[in-house]
Amino acid sequence: MAPLLRRPARAHGIEQLDRRHHDENEDCSYPPPSGEISDKKQPLDITQKLEKKLAELNASENVFKRWIYELITLAIAVTCMASIVVILSRINGTNLVVRNIGITAFTVLSKITSAALLLPTSEALGQLKWNWFNGKRSKEMWDFEIFDKASRGAWGSMLLLFRTKGRSLAALGALLTLLLIANDTFFQQVIEYPQRWSLERNSTISRIVQYNPENSVEYGSLQEVEIRKADESLRSTMESFFYKNGTQPISAGNSTRPDIPLSCPTSNCTFPEYKSLGVCSKCADITETLEFRCMNATADWIPRVPFSMNANKYIYPNTNMCGFYINATSDSPILMSGYTTAAINTSTIQAPSGQALMLRMIPLEDPIITYQSYWGGSIKFQDVGNKLISTIVVAARDGIESVYQNKTPIAHECILAWCVKTIKSSYQFATYQEEIVSSFMETGNLTSPWTSQDLRLPELNGTDVIYNRNISIKPPNDNDTYGMTNLTHFNVFALFNDVIPSYLTMDNATAKTKYRYRIFRVGPLYRRTEMKPWLPPNSVSHHFERIATALTNQIRSSEAREMVLGSAYEIETFVLVRWEWLSFPFALLLLCIVFLVATMIKTSRGAGKEGPGIWKTSAMPALIYSLPNDAQKQFTSPQSANKNSGDARKLRVKLHPEKGWRVSGHVYSPTTPVIVCASNQPPPGWI
Incomplete structure (x- = not known):
């Protein structure tokens, strides 16, 4: 049954439409407005194409394809560290003026290494967020924000360490995020520029x-x-x-x-x-x-x-x-x-x-x-x-x-x-x-x-x-x-x-x-x-x-x-490599590899229908799955937020891949979101 169009009252220049609800089983399809929708698909821009490709990889059945982006960046970090060792061994003990190119290359590679280690760590930590809420027990809803902050910086990582008490794989990721901040400092200490006397020519004495x-x-x-x-x-x-x-x-x-x-x-x-x-x-x-x-x-x-x-x-x-x-x-x-x-x-x-x-x-x-x-x-x-x-x-x-x-x-x-x-x-x-x-x-x-x-x-x-x-x-x-x-x-x-x-x-x-x-x-x-x-x-x-x-x-x-x-x-000023300072970057590299592999193994076990899916740091699940209306009101209503803010923060939730967020203490939890049509809802594009 087609919706009934009424002449709405104007308020602030916007026409109000009287909507009537349909039954849930009623067909919600609307014919497109004449001359407004074309069968021609709009082309995607570069970023949309890249995100679409990553989404396809994340949905792959192959665990290596799902983590190919992180594995590539980790391989870049390993390659940079190997290159750093080769460069340092070549420039060690040489004249500073002669080896300026090598020192510049070392500086650039050290920056790339730190950045390359940070990406797989944050991605793995973001994925563990969804596994955290997909466990057997419901978790406090406020953990969602702690995990989200941990995947983005040091402050959230500190909160996550205290929250998990260091007894979770995510705690290792939070610790790595904190340690990676100091990685550049250790790289800076690797090369020292002392001075020494070099033989230049002859002197004479009588x-x-x-x-x-x-x-x-x-x-x-x-x-x-x-x-x-x-x-x-x-x-x-x-x-x-x-x-x-x-x-x-x-x-x-x-x-x-x-x-x-x-x-x-x-x-x-x-x-x-x-x-x-x-x-x-x-x-x-x-x-x-x-x-x-x-x-x-x-x-x-x-x-x-x-x-x-x-x-x-x-x-x-x-x-x-x-x-x-x-x-x-x-x-x-x-x-x-x-x-x-x-x-x-x-x-x-x-x-x-x-x-x-x-x-x-x-x-x-x-x-x-x-x-x-x-x-x-x-x-x-x-x-x-x-x-x-x-x-x-x-x-x-x-x-x-x-x-x-x-x-x-x-x-x-x-x-x-x-x-x-x-x-x-x-x-x-x-x-x-x-x-x-x-x-x-x-x-x-x-x-x-x-x-x-x-x-x-x-x-x-x-x-x-x-x-x-x-x-x-x-x-x-x-x-x-x-x-x-x-x-x-x-x-x-x-x-x-x-x-x-x-x-x-x-x-x-x-x-x-x-x-x-x-x-x-x-x-x-x-x-x-x-x-x-x-x-x-x-x-x-x-x-x-x-x-x-x-x-x-x-x-x-x-x-x-x-x-x-x-x-x-x-x-002359020469280059002196203090190899002991490289132990910290190498230790971080090894821990990042261990953390990523452990995350891949853990997430691969729940990659089926019962798992949370490979979302990593994506915010899409937060948009796709919604809380029940009464749970939403605890955060959106000013009166409820002021009165029951403590209770709202203690709300315990669990993510189900098919039924969405399951809220403890609520009889009804939403299933996978379904668009509900109202009898008074105009077709898309109508005012």
Whole structure:
């Protein structure tokens, strides 16, 4: 029977239709309105086609087809993880600049892996939602929303974990959803970018094997008698140590400049152990050789001592002196520290009493001034060969007052000798560091190499002094022979004639100091200096060490130097793979596989008529199956919702694939939805 069309009342521009209900068995088909419905089917868009294809796969009898989409994404995750392992193994330990492409690929693949693992997890978790309501017992209706939120994010996953108390397969999916949030963090920790030094090129540093610089020669007569001059290239350096505190490092940036030639093209250079000719020092305490005496002796330290041209020597007076003597019991005692107790009044010298000797340095082998050798040239170091100098340094312990108080002075024997040093050097960030690994000094050669003879010429009188031995040092296990000629040795030795012998005196406690030096020169030479490097509390031993180092550096800087090749390193950033951080992503991958397979097995058992169907995260079942009218009113009616909201949330339901939602406590539950026709319902398209 066709519906009756009435003229409706207009309300807000919409015509109201009076509908009359038909019986349930009455035919509900309506003829289509004329000219409005065509037999031509409307084409589906791309998304509709994709959803239709997925629906067909979900309805398949084959379990693998039903889950093909999730299996493909899981395979993508496995492939990405395998690719990540291959890429990391290739770029591990390589230069960052070279491997930027590999690092980019790793970053992209890690993102794809996390996304690919999230999809099958959420789909499987969504499917377990329908199985949850398809069990033997009814479930609280509010679980539907918890499951739905769990398939979409972390908050719902946390609620689901508490709801299931971890005793359901869905709890594993919720846990994986939470853990996948941290997956990117672990991927970020896999690659570290530390820095290391890489070899870039060569560096060089100087050493010396044979030191024979060119030295000028002066001629003192028409017969061209050679007068040897001290090594001019070393003089300025040695004078700074003789009268001052030595050379000081030259600042270069935040550090100091090295004292030897080297080339370091980068900020970090190392050199292999190398050997070089150098100067070594040794000092020993000889206080036990001093004796305190008050006696009449030669006052060879008194200032303004006259020089006799006829005798070709200084005329030293005798006077009473108290102090510490060396060789006190011999015929020639030498006062090392003390003071005069009587005035000196001769035709050539007038000096008051109380003059104090503060510092004295005497050579133990003196071929220039006295032409004598004391104690075989050394007291403590007689077995050392190739000595450059050997001297005794005696200094007042605590100024002139300690001299008048007869306090024992500080006495050392110190030597400088040619040696071969084994050196380990490095140059880092403009800072040069040098370590003397070992030093080799030859022993023996105890006979004195010095000879001298008077030289009498019409225009020149003097003494011809000759050093008769070339310096030749042959360290064990070394093919090189280190040293110099006898003339070169003499030129270096001549530098020390300025201060050895020498002495520092004071006329009284309030007078200024007088330093008498260059004794070999005719006429008095003095300096107004305190000679602090040689006086306590400064260390004489340390000062000699510095002299030896300065001499070594100077001869290594000469034109005869050789360059040793080293390595120059530069900082580079490289890739370091920390494989242990991959354990978490691999564990998630394994758990996702287990979770998906377990879900496939569980859902395949109920895939028949009694099962919920393969809906996954689809919302279609919520539209297809509806609740009973009285159950709907508990949520749609404002009065009921406010009054019975607690009871509504506790409503227990069960999903039946044919009968729809079965509600606990309701006599009637809807069957599969059927469109009911009303007698007053107009055909589709009618107004």
